[in-house]
Amino acid sequence: MNIYIIIPAHNEEDCIALMLESLVNQTLLPKKVVVVNDHSTDNTQLIIDGFSSKNNWLESISIQSSKEHIPGSKVINAFYKGFETLDKNYDIICKFDADIILPKNYLESLVALFNTDSKVGIAGGLAYINKGNQWIYETIASKNHVRGPFKAYRKECFQDIGGLKASIGWDSMDVMLAQYYGWVVKTDKLLKVKHLKPTGKTYHKSSKYLQGEALYKMRSGLPLTILSALKSAISKRSFLYFKNTVLGYIKSKNKNIEPLVTVEQGKFIRKLRWEGVRKKIKI
Known part of the structure; x- marks a missing residue:
């Protein structure tokens, strides 16, 4: 399966090296990765360049959008700027955040999830956050729900649901629309993704x-x-x-x-x- 990944990033110099390192060390490498540098004013681009110079499947683009972190719209608009640069030869399209660390077998396990059933349309692991030097489950969603920071879609499912909606709540809407079209959502509860910034931490008060x-x-x-x-x-x-x-x-x-x-x-x-x-x- 060809795996394409899009990673929106805005001022992620504290996290993105860890994220990209976890991608480079995957037991199954992606076919293509596009990091969308969205108006970063720190060293995010320099870090991305360091990885892209050594990995020909990884590239980046820079965009200038709103500085405010408005939930949903900002990140999905950045996602689509990356999506527009890709061809259509993917089997799985992923939207990953820049503030996560993937287990080494994450992509290999994703493929296994999709291969268990041709009707699996969305798949992923579970989010864990650091509290008191311990990685604990981020209890804001069911363990049967694939979270927005590390979401993977089968191509046909992605097309059926009309892609991702540029609105807060997009990562609930996509799951429900997938079920509307007869797709199955599946999580691997052994896949523990480290989420470096708890959900909502960077949201602007206007949201x-x-x-x-x-x-x-x-x-x-x-x-x-x-x-x-x-x-x-x-x-x-x-x-x-x-x-x-x-x-x-x-x-x-x-x-x-x-x-x-x-x-x-x-x-x-x-x-x-x-x-x-x-x-x-x-x-």
């Missing part, structure tokens, strides 16, 4: 309403939005998070923002999410 906006864009409906916001608020111990998420949904509805999924897709997503709620409360 506080975007989670609610994302739920509106995927046609979640207000009841599911309230439940989702409540669950996350309890986890974060923040009533303000709950308030802002619900307000973000309402503001989006009042502005009549265009959803990112069709009516039928939205119906499927709501059904899928309600089934998840019922399973958790054992109805």
Whole structure:
């Protein structure tokens, strides 16, 4: 299988050498890697150049986008700048972050996951963060969910879902759309990916309403939005998070923002999410 990887990067001099080193040391090397240097003002490009000069499958491009880390849109827009430089001869397309360290067998294990079933459309490992000098599971998602920092897609699945949406919540929307089109999402729980920057660490304060906006864009409906916001608020111990998420949904509805999924897709997503709620409360 031909594996193509796109890595958006913005001021990642503290992490990207570790990430690229973990790629160079893979038991199965990728066919092509494009690092998209998005307006970095530190030594990110110098580090990338050091790796690309020694590995002919690795290259980089530089773009100038917004300096603000707006969840979803910034990273996906950078992803597509890299995607535009690639040919279509891939079997697996990956969107990786610059702040992760992959286990040596990550790409080889990805291929094994895809080979277990021709309907596996999205695959990956699990994220671990450093707390007290111990790498512990980053408990913001189910262990059956493939996280955004190290996501891999079978080409046909990627095409079916219409690629990645430039919005916060893209890495939930893609999974649900994949299931809508009959694809399977699979994780290898033995693949422990070190996530050097915990999720949300670099988000700008202006993003506080975007989670609610994302739920509106995927046609979640207000009841599911309230439940989702409540669950996350309890986890974060923040009533303000709950308030802002619900307000973000309402503001989006009042502005009549265009959803990112069709009516039928939205119906499927709501059904899928309600089934998840019922399973958790054992109805």
